[in-house]
Amino acid sequence: MGKGGEQRRGRMYDAELAAAVGRAQQGDEDAFAAAYRMVHPGLLGYVRGLVGEDAEDVASDAWLEIARDLGRFRGDGAGFRGWTAMIARHRALDHLRRQARRPRTGLLEQDVLEMPGEHDTAAAALESLSTEAALAMIRTLPREQAEAVLLRVVVGLDGPATARVLGKRSGAVRTSAYRGLRRLAEQLIPGGRPDARRTDVTDEERRTLGDEP
Numbered sequence: 422m423g424k425g426g427e428q429r430r431g432r433m434y435d436a437e438l439a440a441a442v443g444r445a446q447q448g449d450e451d452a453f454a455a456a457y458r459m460v461h462p463g464l465l466g467y468v469r470g471l472v473g474e475d476a477e478d479v480a481s482d483a484w485l486e487i488a489r490d491l492g493r494f495r496g497d498g499a500g501f502r503g504w505t506a507m508i509a510r511h512r513a514l515d516h517l518r519r520q521a522r523r524p525r526t527g528l529l530e531q532d533v534l535e536m537p538g539e540h541d542t543a544a545a546a547l548e549s550l551s552t553e554a555a556l557a558m559i560r561t562l563p564r565e566q567a568e569a570v571l572l573r574v575v576v577g578l579d580g581p582a583t584a585r586v587l588g589k590r591s592g593a594v595r596t597s598a599y600r601g602l603r604r605l606a607e608q609l610i611p612g613g614r615p616d617a618r619r620t621d622v623t624d625e626e627r628r629t630l631g632d633e634p
Contacts, residue, residue: 431577434459435498442501446491453491457484460502464509466575470556470567471513479516483509503582506572510586558605565593566601573598 438459444452464483469476486508494504556575559567572583583598584591 435502438498438501442491442494442498446494453488456501460505463502463576464505466556467506467571468509468513470559470571470575471510472516475516475520479512480509482516483512486512499579499582502576503578503586506576506578506582507586558608559601561608562601562604565597566604569594569597570601570605574602 438456441452441456441459445456461480461484465476465480468480468483472479483505487505490508494501496504559570559575561567562570568587569583572578572586573580578586580591580595580598584594587594
């Protein structure tokens with residue numbers, strides 16, 4: 422499917438999600454279950470990238486908070502994905518702080534505690550891997566790149582929404598996501614080594630990431 426088709430599919434997905442959330446806010450339990458099914462896989466992947474094997478427990482805590490505060494949410498389908506990701510991130514950070522005195526598992530934990538569109542080829546290659554294999558590769562990235570890639574590719578947020586979740590500027594998040602995906606391309610694709618001298622993101626690369634300059 423071309424980029425235009427993917428964008429149309431994304432808009433349809435978010436419209437369906439927004440409708441389900443709206444009904445859930447009126448007390449429709451089936452609608453909440455539908456919203457959960459739509460959002461949970463990406464949310465769980467994001468949390469797993471942060472806390473590893475404890476992801477199910479942390480995601481469960483996040484969903485309890487989401488259900489409790491659902492009436493306060495205002496926004497569309499994309500906004501709901503960003504809102505749930507922010508809640509999940511807070512619960513993941515809380516979990517990591519509670520585990521601070523335990524031995525690290527070597528994922529993102531130590532770096533995450535210090536923390537305040539996509540490259541088509543790398544993203545497509547990631548999709549061909551199993552979830553665990555893809556997350557394992559993302560965990561090898563520098564902390565800011567890993568979380569930006571998780572939110573952009575796994576959760577499916579756009580640049581501004583990712584920036585809001587991370588509390589950073591859109592340009593910085595866009596650059597982190599792009600650099601992270603180029604690093605992944607180097608591992609996944611023969612001859613995909615990025616130019617280490619690059620420090621900027623061109624207008625064409627921003628369009629590739631899904632963010633117009």
